[in-house]
Amino acid sequence: MKTAFVIFDRMTALDLIGIYDPLTRLKSMNFVPDFNWQFCAFTEKVSDDRGLRFAPDTVAEPLSAYDIIVVPGGFGTRALQHDRAFIQWLRSAAPVKLKTSVCTGSLLLGSAGFLTGKRATTHPNAFEELKPYCETVVVDHRIVDEGEVVTAQGVTSSIDLGLYLVERISGREARARIAKQMDYPYNEIARSMSPGEPIPSSRL
Numbered sequence: 339m340k341t342a343f344v345i346f347d348r349m350t351a352l353d354l355i356g357i358y359d360p361l362t363r364l365k366s367m368n369f370v371p372d373f374n375w376q377f378c379a380f381t382e383k384v385s386d387d388r389g390l391r392f393a394p395d396t397v398a399e400p401l402s403a404y405d406i407i408v409v410p411g412g413f414g415t416r417a418l419q420h421d422r423a424f425i426q427w428l429r430s431a432a433p434v435k436l437k438t439s440v441c442t443g444s445l446l447l448g449s450a451g452f453l454t455g456k457r458a459t460t461h462p463n464a465f466e467e468l469k470p471y472c473e474t475v476v477v478d479h480r481i482v483d484e485g486e487v488v489t490a491q492g493v494t495s496s497i498d499l500g501l502y503l504v505e506r507i508s509g510r511e512a513r514a515r516i517a518k519q520m521d522y523p524y525n526e527i528a529r530s531m532s533p534g535e536p537i538p539s540s541r542l
Contacts, residue, residue, distance in 0.1 A: 339507070341375040342404040342431070344443075345394060346424070348414030351386040353440040356496025357408055360504050360516050367519065369504075369512045380427050387413050401431035406503075410496070411441025411461065419449040437487045438503065440496040444468055444489045456484040461492040497522060 341361065343354060358375075365373040378401060379394035386392070401407055409428075418424045428450045431437060439447050444460040447453055448471025455473045459482045468476050481490050481502050490499040501522070505513035517523075 339373050339405045341406040342378045344409045345379045345384045345392050346414050348387045349410045349412035352493050353410030353496050357500035360500030363516045369508045380424050402433045406436045407431045407434045409439040409443035411443040415442040415445045419445045425449050440490045457482050458489045459491050
């Protein structure tokens with residue numbers, strides 16, 4: 339199982355690291371030994387919105403070969419959603435079975451056409467920006483699962499999303515053990531994600 343963590347200038351680092359930590363524990367804690375990942379960028383140099391530098395593993399290479407794609411948010415999304423070259427690159431992820439975003443990363447998924455006809459969420463301050471990309475509705479939930487596309491709200495929801503995906507991939511026991519190892523109160527957070535909607539039992 340191979341994951342692409344998309345990185346770009348002026349992203350929010352916690353959007354990325356919050357989901358990276360629980361997902362990569364699938365490998366380090368031996369739940370999914372063949373879980374692998376790469377940091378994928380469209381440019382050779384990437385820094386977050388405060389100057390923290392990231393080194394991409396691949397640059398401008400197609401994203402079609404991955405099983406999961408993770409798109410963080412940040413101030414950089416405001417310009418990139420209108421950057422034709424970047425969005426064309428992101429569209430190469432069309433065959434990817436699971437596309438996910440944190441915060442305003444959903445603006446990039448939307449610009450690439452991955453949210454058409456789907457519910458989605460983003461940081462509450464960006465609800466109006468997201469609406470044009472969704473034919474149905476922008477949802478005020480911590481996490482919105484539309485099967486092949488899963489979106490999460492603001493910065494700290496990245497940790498919730500990571501644990502949510504752990505459960506989709508490997509089940510509740512894996513999620514519980516990883517959350518405990520992280521000393522994270524996931525059960526309390528999960529109750530506020532989607533009232534009345536159980537976590538899907540589907541797997542990748």
